[in-house]
Amino acid sequence: MTRLDVKKTYKLYIGGEFPRSESGRSYVVNDAKGRFMANAAQASRKDARDAVKAARAAFAGWSGKTAYNRGQVLYRIAEVLEGRRDQFEAELRASEGVTAARARTYVDAAVDRLVWYAGWADKIAQVTGNANPVAGPYFNHSAPEPTGVVAVVAPKGPLLGLVSVVAPVIVTGNTCVVIASEPHPLTAITLGEVMATSDLPGGVVNVLTGSVAEIAPWLASHLDVNGLDLTGVTDPALATDLEIAAADNLKRVRRPGVEELLDPPPLDRMTRFLETKTVWHPLGI
Amino acid sequence: MKFEYAPAPESRAIVDIKPSYGLFVNGEFVDGHGKSFKTISPSTEEVLAEIAEADEADVDAAVKAARRAYARVWSKMSGAERGKYLFRIARIIQERSREFAVLESIDNGKPIKESRDVDVPLVAAHFFYYAGWADKLSYAGLGSDPQPLGVAGQVIPWNFPLLMLAWKIAPALACGNTVVLKPAETTPLTALLFAEVCQQADLPPGVVNIVTGAGETGRALVSHPDVDKVAFTGSTEVGRAIAKAVAGTEKKVTLELGGKAANIVFDDAPVDQAVEGIVNGIFFNQGHVCCAGSRLLVQESVAEEVLDRLKRRMKTLRVGDPLDKNTDIGAINSGEQLAKIRALSEIAESEGAERWSPPCELPSNGFWFAPTIFTGVSQAHRIAREEVFGPVLSVLTFRTPKEAVEKANNTPFGLSAGVWTDKGSRILWMASQLRAGVVWSNTFNRFDPASPFGGYKESGYGREGGRHGLEGYVR
Known part of the structure; x- marks a missing residue:
């Protein structure tokens, strides 16, 4: 007698927990061959707002950690992901229909990217900060600080895509709400399980699944969101609308652009969501 | 005499x-x-x-x-x-x-x-x-x-x-x-x-x-x-x-x-220097400064002393001809801006804040506004929330450093902030907590081409x- 699979219920990842959508909605996710894989939670406006609230609540603690500590947490995510490579390879193969070799390439790249960003935690301030030689008797220096809560629309590529947009945002101390790739949301939730077991405080990363066109406008117009990464928005009209909505509280916006995920990522994935703070003090005895 | x-x-x-x-x-x-x-x-x-x-x-x-x-x-x-x-x-x-x-x-x-x-x-x-x-x-x-x-x-x-x-x-x-x-x-x-x-x-x-x-x-x-x-x-x-x-x-x-910067004075601050910094913070360039220190947050225990000295100092400010080398405060840039400053000041009074200006004679032609402070200001008052862009200072008090940070950051703006204290570790802690692009500690309104400027x-x-x-x- 064959054993019946125990299938996973895919929910959202908000504030370190895995709730269903408050709307009670879900949508069908098929595999690459068009067969039913699972029902994913279809997040609502309320879920988006709950996620922002969780991200805001986590901001003070996460941005207040030492850079060394944040680096270790990111490295820990890489470690846990490394241990679950087989699971992610299987998910990628099923959902995207890629070859085993291709799936392995992406999983390995995701792990390596997390390691890469983990190392950035305590270096980005040294690379983007400055001692400023002002023309007067003053100590003056500039250093980066996280922008706050960043809403992210993840690109295709359910694992590497998500890691590539989330890691640079959080490594500098931001917290985020990320909308997973609409056609391939399941891997994002599995990655949420990795993050939930990697010493990452709840609320630092919040993952929503569902319709980008439905959820993203609420995040773009939310006044407690400070930044917006539109990487995964493929419809130019929607991207423009979201940028317009983001202008109401002058969110820092990263526009969509062509980017090969396997290439080394540009530095502005981090710097776009950093503020520069300059501190002055007189010199004297 | x-x-x-x-x-x-x-x-x-x-x-x-x-x-x-x-x-x-x-x-x-x-x-x-x-x-x-x-x-x-x-x-x-x-x-x-x-x-x-x-x-x-x-x-x-x-x-x-x-x-x-x-x-x-x-x-x-x-x-x-x-x-x-x-x-x-x-x-x-x-x-x-x-x-x-x-x-x-x-x-x-x-x-x-x-x-x-x-x-x-x-x-x-x-x-x-x-x-x-x-x-x-x-x-x-x-x-x-x-x-x-x-x-x-x-x-x-x-x-x-x-x-x-x-x-x-x-x-x-x-x-x-x-x-x-x-x-x-x-x-x-x-x-x-x-x-x-x-x-x-x-x-x-x-x-x-x-x-x-x-x-x-x-x-x-x-x-x-x-x-x-x-x-x-x-x-x-x-x-x-x-x-x-x-x-x-x-x-x-x-x-x-825009900005609505907090200028925060702790009880251990050198008072005379702080008062100079407050004056420079809000009356420099008639207060037409996006990074002006337009909200004075003064620690409750020294509020009276700081205010007394501030008022005394304000009485010595000379308002008048911009081309006079002794002039401290010149003209408001336009009739439109003057009307805006007046309107917000009247709203401040109607909301219950107490207005004070030193006795000062203003020229009959042109656009002028006497240096002004408002006391008894609460966080909810429009004068404490909106950018006045004029020589108008709102005065608020606080008891603990945490309260100062909370009040300072309680604004949609985040351009600049000032901190006055003798304690080095407190300066750096405050500087790290303030959500502002420029933090002046024990100084204010300093600018330099080598120093990045801009807001949160x-x-x-x-x-x-x-x-x-x-x-x-x-x-």
Whole structure:
């Protein structure tokens, strides 16, 4: 007698927990061959707002950690992901229909990217900060600080895509709400399980699944969101609308652009969501 | 016994204000096709000159001139040569500094001691600073071979007309861009004098273009399809409109917008220095400063003492003729701005705040507002939330450092903040907690070309000044 699979219920990842959508909605996710894989939670406006609230609540603690500590947490995510490579390879193969070799390439790249960003935690301030030689008797220096809560629309590529947009945002101390790739949301939730077991405080990363066109406008117009990464928005009209909505509280916006995920990522994935703070003090005895 | 000051006016003879000015396009002054407008001296309401207004076609011609200069000359020139032009400009500004200072004070209303000792020296320093970057961009940490963006459309405010011009033009040119700049409609004269400096420096035609006008001209410039970069300093409201206008385009944007800075005085602060810092924080440039320390947060235990000394100090402030070398506070820049300051002050009174100004005689002509403080202000009062952009200080108190941080950050703005305390660890802790782009500790309103300036939150994005200031002008 064959054993019946125990299938996973895919929910959202908000504030370190895995709730269903408050709307009670879900949508069908098929595999690459068009067969039913699972029902994913279809997040609502309320879920988006709950996620922002969780991200805001986590901001003070996460941005207040030492850079060394944040680096270790990111490295820990890489470690846990490394241990679950087989699971992610299987998910990628099923959902995207890629070859085993291709799936392995992406999983390995995701792990390596997390390691890469983990190392950035305590270096980005040294690379983007400055001692400023002002023309007067003053100590003056500039250093980066996280922008706050960043809403992210993840690109295709359910694992590497998500890691590539989330890691640079959080490594500098931001917290985020990320909308997973609409056609391939399941891997994002599995990655949420990795993050939930990697010493990452709840609320630092919040993952929503569902319709980008439905959820993203609420995040773009939310006044407690400070930044917006539109990487995964493929419809130019929607991207423009979201940028317009983001202008109401002058969110820092990263526009969509062509980017090969396997290439080394540009530095502005981090710097776009950093503020520069300059501190002055007189010199004297 | 009372000692009076004898008048010590700076001579206006050094400036030669023409009856009318055109636009500066492609290295020449040309007529504008909009309705012309008058620029007046805010201290006397005397008409200074008739200024051309650039309409859409004029803006288009200026952008075309900038594009041509970019493609044919400026983007092909070596960084070292570009830098030499900027060094030249810095030197000419130094040579003509008195002329610039007097003209700025006449057109803007700011005291000559500020235009002479702050604005113009900083302008020259800014060009000198960015001149040196022009051939060192590959060392700036912005990639191995940073490229210019193209044509920059720049819109600047009336509070520091020439200084804001320098903040915009110097880094743009250093990075290899050409510019079309629109000065504010109430203060166009120093920008037009700067056009003469460009001619004296033999700057290639079209590298700098100056279009005068008001909001419509600005809108035409920032929404022009052939502008690659928009840089704006001004109100948050206009900043928002610009952010919307450029949505969906490839334009790179930097916005330096409003502020409502907290100036925080702890009980261990050196009181006399703090009082000087409070005065400088809010009354410098009539309070027409986006980073003005317009909310005084004073620790409860020393509030009375600080307020007494502040009032005593305010009684010695001299309000009057901007060209008098003894003047501390000049004219409000326009009748419109004066009406806004008055309206917000009246609202403050009607909401229950207590108003105080030192006895002070204001001239009968021109636009004037006595230095004013409001006590009994709560966080909810509009005077504590909205940018007044005038010589008006709201006073609030706090008990603990945490409360100070909470109150200081309780604003949609985040441009600057001040901290006064003798305790070093507290300064650094406060500096780390304040959500503001510039934190002045035991000082206020210091500026330097090497020091990045710009805001958090709704005070805008991008930095001007320092190495960071290059980032907005390269790709």
